[in-house]
Amino acid sequence: MRPIRVLIVDDHTLFAEALAARLGREPDLVILPIAADARRALALTSTERPQVVVLDMTLGAESGLDVLDRLRESHPDVRVVVLTAMSELDALLQAVRRGAVGWLSKTESAELVARVIRSAARQGGWIPPEVLGEVLRRLTGGTxxxxxxxxxxxxxxxxxxxxxxxxxxxxxxxxxxxxxxxxxxxxxxxxxxxxxxxxxxxxxxxxxxxxxxxx
Incomplete structure (x- = not known):
């Protein structure tokens, strides 16, 4: 299987660089240059063609949800995994409804992040097990x-x-x-x-x- 090209979008430089260095040791992952804002994220997605984008929910004054919308609109095949310090369930639901295939806390291990990236690239996804039931309950309200x-x-x-x-x-x-x-x-x-x-x-x-x- 060809390596998975991964773009990290995060304006926290130290965290992003540490994550990139750790994920870069995985033999099946190719870590692309880090994007710290929406403009660079969209530009790198166009030129570097990542299969998976690891996206923070806050990028300075920009909303990660807005960036998610723009990524999904311009590159619908790209799989977006949210990696964030936010824990609000409403934000998770909004991200899923807008096309994110995974949601991870920044407190999770790099090993789990790598597993979720691989799952996303194979058309899978990840929702934290402790909130999965509530997420499904809210998503399945009869409409x-x-x-x-x-x-x-x-x-x-x-x-x-x-x-x-x-x-x-x-x-x-x-x-x-x-x-x-x-x-x-x-x-x-x-x-x-x-x-x-x-x-x-x-x-x-x-x-x-x-x-x-x-x-």
Whole structure:
């Protein structure tokens, strides 16, 4: 498997440099130059093509959520993992709804950060286990979105079922006999039809509509 290109976006220089140095010792991770603000983050994402962006929620006067929105708009394939000192559940929920695939505290170990980066690159994600139940409860409040599932094509429903089964893009491609690019297209289309920004939201909606993981 080719190395995972990782961009750290954090204006705390000492923390960011220490994290970059530690993650740089992982043989499967390539750590790109650090970005301390939104402008450099977007520029480096365009030129260096990271697969995973590790994003702080506060970048000086800038909001990490705004940076997340701009990253998702200009580079929808990039996987964003939030690494922050913030602990507010509302901020976590906003980040997930806006497309983040992971949320980590800065007090977590570098080993866990590396594992979550690898999971994100494989189309997985991470929510702290101690708040996962509450996050899912809030994300699954009935809002009538389930009615959008019939708008999906049969193939999009198959892809969504595979997502509910916990498969990443490569595994979905193998199961359905499709290319990874085709799976990506189906995923983007079904997210758009459902009005969702992340796979976690789509999976939550699907399970609320009655889909369950298959054995």
């Amino acid at each position: 009538g979105e389930e009615e959008r599932l019939p708008e999906l094509t049969p193939r999009e429903r198959e892809v969504l079922q595979c997502m509910v089964d916990g498969l990443g893009r490569a595994e979905i491609a193998e199961r359905l006999g499709l290319s990874a690019n085709t799976v990506r297209t189906h995923t983007q289309n079904l997210l758009a039809k459902l009005g969702m920004h992340s796979a976690l939201e789509a999976i939550t909606l699907a399970m609320r509509a009655g889909m369950r993981p298959r054995d």
